[in-house]
Amino acid sequence: MQILSTQYIKTLLPPRQDNSHKLTFGHVLNIAGSIHYRGAAYLSSVAALRMGAGYVTLASSPGVCQSVSGLTPNIVMHPLLTRPIVYAKINPTMPESMSFGLQSIDTESIDVKALTQIHTLLEKASVITVGSGLSIAQSKDEYIASATQTSNMEIAEGNHGFFFALLGALQTRSQSMVFDADALNFMSHRLHQPPRQSNTPLLFPKNSIITPHPKELARLLNIDVAAIQADRVHYATKAAQQFRAVVVLKGHHSVISNGDSTFINPTGNNALAKAGTGDVLTGMIGGCCAQGMSPFNAACLGVFLHGLCGDLAASDVSNYCVLASDLIDYIPKAIKHLLTL
Numbered sequence: 001m002q003i004l005s006t007q008y009i010k011t012l013l014p015p016r017q018d019n020s021h022k023l024t025f026g027h028v029l030n031i032a033g034s035i036h037y038r039g040a041a042y043l044s045s046v047a048a049l050r051m052g053a054g055y056v057t058l059a060s061s062p063g064v065c066q067s068v069s070g071l072t073p074n075i076v077m078h079p080l081l082t083r084p085i086v087y088a089k090i091n092p093t094m095p096e097s098m099s100f101g102l103q104s105i106d107t108e109s110i111d112v113k114a115l116t117q118i119h120t121l122l123e124k125a126s127v128i129t130v131g132s133g134l135s136i137a138q139s140k141d142e143y144i145a146s147a148t149q150t151s152n153m154e155i156a157e158g159n160h161g162f163f164f165a166l167l168g169a170l171q172t173r174s175q176s177m178v179f180d181a182d183a184l185n186f187m188s189h190r191l192h193q194p195p196r197q198s199n200t201p202l203l204f205p206k207n208s209i210i211t212p213h214p215k216e217l218a219r220l221l222n223i224d225v226a227a228i229q230a231d232r233v234h235y236a237t238k239a240a241q242q243f244r245a246v247v248v249l250k251g252h253h254s255v256i257s258n259g260d261s262t263f264i265n266p267t268g269n270n271a272l273a274k275a276g277t278g279d280v281l282t283g284m285i286g287g288c289c290a291q292g293m294s295p296f297n298a299a300c301l302g303v304f305l306h307g308l309c310g311d312l313a314a315s316d317v318s319n320y321c322v323l324a325s326d327l328i329d330y331i332p333k334a335i336k337h338l339l340t341l
């Protein structure tokens with residue numbers, strides 16, 4: 001185990017050749033955001049561009065795409081098919097024939113058929129980032145199982161079905177992929193609960209980077225958060241070996257492991273303990289991968305610079321006042337800082 005040094009990190013910065021065009025620096029396909037988490041889609045997408053990626057496409061529900069395009073002109077939108085939802089108020093004593101008590105609302109859940117809409121994008125992308133604010137709602141699994149025993153009504157299940165189909169399609173792809181947030185919780189659920197849709201085990205595809213916070217890693221490994229926090233290096237390494245992925249265990253002094261080599265990140269501070277900073281990190285790592293970096297190097301550079309953004313921002317505006325969106329403005333300053341050393 002080693003601490004990431006500034007000198008080492010500087011050697012990882014990807015070269016920017018003069019004879020180049022936008023796709024020389026890679027195409028990030030970001031599958032992110034949902035009705036309540038539009039900001040996560042914005043933060044992860046813009047952070048990837050700021051990190052140096054040449055092109056970012058956001059694939060999400062039409063409402064999320066519309067919100068993000070209202071905030072920035074820099075992202076290419078790929079609105080996905082959604083399906084109307086009927087929420088059932090589950091009451092075992094209610095006869096199936098009674099329709100009152102049901103509420104129909106459009107939660108903009110992505111339709112499984114949307115997979116066909118991104119087929120070409122999945123082939124073209126240099127890196128695929130998945131999960132920031134995607135609302136996969138795995139926790140509704142038991143809810144659905146119990147509901148379908150008493151009723152044949154359709155139950156809201158977020159983007160669960162779409163994500164399941166997407167993971168199947170990603171299994172054979174060889175690009176780097178970054179899995180964050182709800183994508184990780186979905187995988188935990190698949191690993192530790194009997195599968196609902198099929199008996200085929202789903203794993204993280206090769207060249208995956210996973211970015212769990214301690215509770216997300218605890219769910220993936222099916223152990224307590226306290227155990228993880230007591231030996232962060234051990235569990236990050238164990239998870240990297242078990243899932244054959246690069247693991248970024250987030251938190252104060254994030255740990256990055258590929259199972260053989262493990263680094264501790266020295267940058268960052270409590271200003272980063274603010275909603276949405278993890279979404280920025282996902283974008284930054286995706287932006288590094290887009291420029292041709294290996295998953296492990298991309299994770300090391302992304303985590304180091306993300307922490308440095310937090311340090312520079314905190315020294316300007318105090319540890320109290322840094323917003324996740326501020327970090328994006330500090331990416332250029334962090335990179336310049338590194339280049340001038």
Ligand SMILES: NC(=O)C1=CN([C@@H]2O[C@H](COP(=O)(O)OP(=O)(O)OC[C@H]3O[C@@H](n4cnc5c(N)ncnc54)[C@H](OP(=O)(O)O)[C@@H]3O)[C@@H](O)[C@H]2O)[C@@H](O)CC1
Pocket residue numbers: 036037038039040041131132133134135181182213214215225250251275276277278279
């Ligand atoms: N602007 C936007 O659109 C934003 C969108 N976002 C998106 O929202 C989605 C869900 O994100 P979320 O924040 O609601 O749930 P999540 O982080 O899983 O926390 C759940 C529970 O886990 C725990 N816990 C958390 N961190 C921990 C830690 N370090 N160490 C230990 N435990 C920790 C804690 O549980 P407790 O300890 O309180 O029991 C907490 O209550 C996700 O897709 C994300 O991308 C967000 O990024 C926000 C901004």
Ligand SMILES: Nc1ncnc2c1ncn2[C@@H]1O[C@H](COP(=O)(O)OP(=O)(O)O)[C@@H](O)[C@H]1O
Pocket residue numbers: 181213249250251252253254267268269270271272273274275276277278279280281306
């Ligand atoms: N006290 C802290 N010191 C250093 N880094 C922190 C601290 N708290 C949070 N972070 C960093 O901020 C980010 C938080 O990500 P995450 O927990 O996924 O939040 P969110 O889901 O709101 O985006 C991670 O990169 C983590 O390492």
